[in-house]
Amino acid sequence: VSSAIMFDAGILSCLECLEAMPWSEEEEEKVVSTLNQLDLQYSTAEVLQRVSLEPSTSENPDGIFLQLLEGILCAKDDRSRREMKSLLSVLLKGHLTHGDGSDGNGVNVNKVEINKEILYHICDKCINALLQHCMTATIVEDSGQDRGALMSEIAREADNLHWVVDILIDKKVCDEFVKLWADCSELTTLHSRIPVMYRYEISRITAQLCVAIGRGQVLVSKNLRISLLETWLEALYEDFGWMKRACKTLDKKSMEDGLGQMILTLPLAQQQSLFLKWFDRFLNRGDDCPNIQRAFEVWWRRAFVRRYISEDRSQSQLALYNS
Known part of the structure; x- marks a missing residue:
């Protein structure tokens, strides 16, 4: 006015x-x-001034993101760390506490873009920390180190990595991490040498990737999917019982469905090999083995029922032709 x-x-x-x-x-x-x-x-x-920065005083957003992420990873108070992880996840994914977050065309205008190199830098730090802790765990009985403290450190780093991978999946830039995780042969070797009570949290990462790949959230090549399972599937099987009992956040059904669907994306020969090995393990381990029965049924129909139908049709067509 x-x-x-x-x-x-x-x-x-x-x-x-x-x-x-x-x-x-x-x-x-x-x-x-x-x-x-x-x-x-x-x-x-x-x-x-409260809503805008002058170019001379503005800071690179990537630097701020890195500072926040590293601050969470190094936090000393576990409760605060969990709260800030949840908060930052919501902010990075653009989920709002008011409004619909849409520009009217179904596009979330509040979603923040973050340089994936920052996220992969954090992943590298977490994996290196896991390597160090697992090396220590192989000699924990002789070193006299506090077992409880070591278990806590491994769980903490695995949880940090799980959190960053969740962001990678949401940002649709997780394909490179699948290769990174599939190439962690040294970590897998150490994993097999330490007690399950120390290591089971690490297998949550594998379960997380299986779910994402099985749902089509992460698309990677056939060879990479096979490589991931060759590197980590045995460890996932070995840790499943502990994961199920000790991980309150584990969604057992989603993990089983994701693993089964991931196996079903492979060529039929690989499916057969993996499902037959699973069948033997499930018979001997019972509830301590993931139940991927639904996927097994799909493989069975692909391998036998549908093939027989196809052969019957071919024979019928041949009989009609000959008559």
């Missing part, structure tokens, strides 16, 4: 009031939009 009637004192008073008052997020959008629409003779920069 003051602008429309060219009431300068009123304009200045309004700007001073806006600069001093707190804004809700809805009010913030309205203030910015209104000030940008008005052709004012007075600078609005001071009013808008």
Whole structure:
């Protein structure tokens, strides 16, 4: 109104009031939009300082993201670390606490893009830390180190890695991590040499990847899927009983469905080999082995029923042709 009637004192008073008052997020959008629409003779920069940075003072967002991520990884208070992980996940994924987060076309305008190199830098740090802790775990009985503290460190690093991989999956840039994890032969070797109570948290990463691949959230080549299973499937089987009992966050059904679906993406010969090995293990381990019976049934129909149907049809067609 003051602008429309060219009431300068009123304009200045309004700007001073806006600069001093707190804004809700809805009010913030309205203030910015209104000030940008008005052709004012007075600078609005001071009013808008709380929502904008000058180029000379702005910091590289990647540097801020890295600082936040590393801060969470190094946090000393576990409860605060969990809370901030949840918060940062929500913010990076663009999930809002108000509004629908959409631009009207179904596009989430609040989703934040983060340089994947930062995430992979964090992954490398977590894997290296896991290697160090697992090396220590192989000699823990002789070193006199606190077993409980070591178990806690391994669980912490595995949980950190699980969290970052979840972000990679959401950002649809997890394909490189599948190769990275499939190439962790040294970690796999150490994994087999340490007690299951220390290592089972690591297998959550493999389960997480199997679920993502089985759901089509991560698309990687056939050779890479085979390599991942060759490297980590045995460890996943060995740790499953402990994971099921000790991991409160483990979704057993999703993990079993994901693993089964992932195996079903492989050529039929590989499916047969993996399902027959699973069959023997399940008979001997029972509930301590993932139950991928549904996927086994699909393989059975692919390998026998549908093939026989195809052969019957071919024979019928041949009989008709000969007649």
